Amino acid sequence: MRKIRKAMALLLTLVMVMGMSLTTFAAKKVTATITVENAENATLQYAQIIKADRNTSTGWAFVNDDVANEFLSAFSGYSDAQALLDYMASVANNPDSISGNYAKALSNAVGTVTLGDMDNPQTVTEPGVYMVKATEEGYTYGYMAAFVGFGEVEIDGEKYEYPSLLDAEIEAKKTPTTTTKTENIDDNLVEVGTIVTYTIEAYVPYFDSNDRNKTFSISDTIEGADYYLTGEGATATVTVEGIQGNYKGAEDFVMDDTGHSFTINLNDLVQDGTNQYAGNKVTVTYTAKVTGTPDENGYIDVKNTAASHVGNSDYNSNTVELYSAKLIMTKKDSEDNKVLSGAGFLVYKMVGAEKEYAMFNEHNALSSWTNDKDSATEVFTGTDGTVAVTGLDKGTYYFEEKTAPEGYSVNGTPEDAVVEITGNNGVATANIEV
DSSP: OHHHHHHHHHHHHHHHHHHHHSOOOBOOOOOEEEEEESOTTOEEEEEEEEEEOTTSSSSEEESSHHHHHHHHHHSTTOSSHHHHHHHHHHTTTOGGGGHHHHHHHHHHHGGGSOOEEEOSSEEESSOEEEEEEEEBTTEEEOOEEEEEOEEEEEETTEEEEEEEEOOEEEEOOEEEOOOEEEESOTTSBOOTTOEEEEEEEEEOOOOOTTOSOOOEEEEEEEESEEEOOSSTTOOEEEEETTSOSOSBOGGGOEEOTTSSEEEEEOGGGTTTSSOTTTTOEEEEEEEEEEOOOOOTTSOOEEEEEEEEEETTEEEEOOOEEEEOEEEEEEOBOTTTOOBOSSOEEEEEEEETTEEEEEEEOTTSBEEEEESOGGGSOOEEOOTTSEEEEEEEOSEEEEEEEEEOOTTOOOOSOOOOEEEEEOGGGSOOSSOEEO
């Protein structure tokens, strides 16, 4: 009897020790959450496309034949759904290797399932693959896939029995639909003849394979300047992230009849159905030369806008505006302050120790500079005693009197009038008049 009591006590002690050394498991975790990162302001929808199925060789199955057929179409070379699922499982650790096919399959399959509204995070009760669709004003999204699998789960130190459902986190890839426009003039002041470099930035959009109008292009419109796409100092290129070198050149800038608007066709980036370039930045760089045609107020003003065209939608850029300076000279009699018409002047600036004289067009807008004084354009005061010249940049300019008004003469060597355009040392927001 004593031996039995000792054996029972030993057994009880052993059980207690084993109980202390073994981890206690809670019940299985029978729900999981799907969380979408980088989509805080998006409206989300979801649907299951692959489910667990013990009756198949892989343990998985597509939710219906239509989904299976769309995946088999996107992943060519597989005889049946189980062979494809087996391959997809074999490359699960290298998802980038099938990302293009997966994106095409999801885009094709969206019409074969019913999408429901999705919270973020969303609770699900079945393992498998879930398609997620996101929409947000100002962005396009690619379809996403979240895999809810089996595993051993530990939450806040508490372990759950195997097989429990594993939570899934996916990061949304979204593309802004904005188009931005910039130029290389820091102070926004230019003179006629300046070659300005413009840059347009847009992004390759995502397209649903069911979209009937999978088109993508970039256009540009300019006033006050002429496109300068070839020649010395000219630039006209299109680059795309993910594609080495220049993707397109000057020959792809297709002009309209006015010559002041072009379009670049980028359909080949979006029409293969894989969305492989979706989200990649497109950069258009080109040059334009400021012309000398003033507006009705006598100002040279360069206005430029761009737009990206995605299917049936247009996304306009900001307007980039450049300005020039207008100089007004008034000629008066020094004795009675009477304004004098018919006084002729040459305008020049100093380049080092040399004078460069201005040549003006019929609008008194700068056309070019010359160091040959005889080639310079003489400008005359009108009945109000003033003469205005336009199309100038910051700098110091001189009015040299060449022709005296009727009844007067140019005596000796008069002092030239000096005008300095400073631009207020800032960025111009309007044309400058001095």
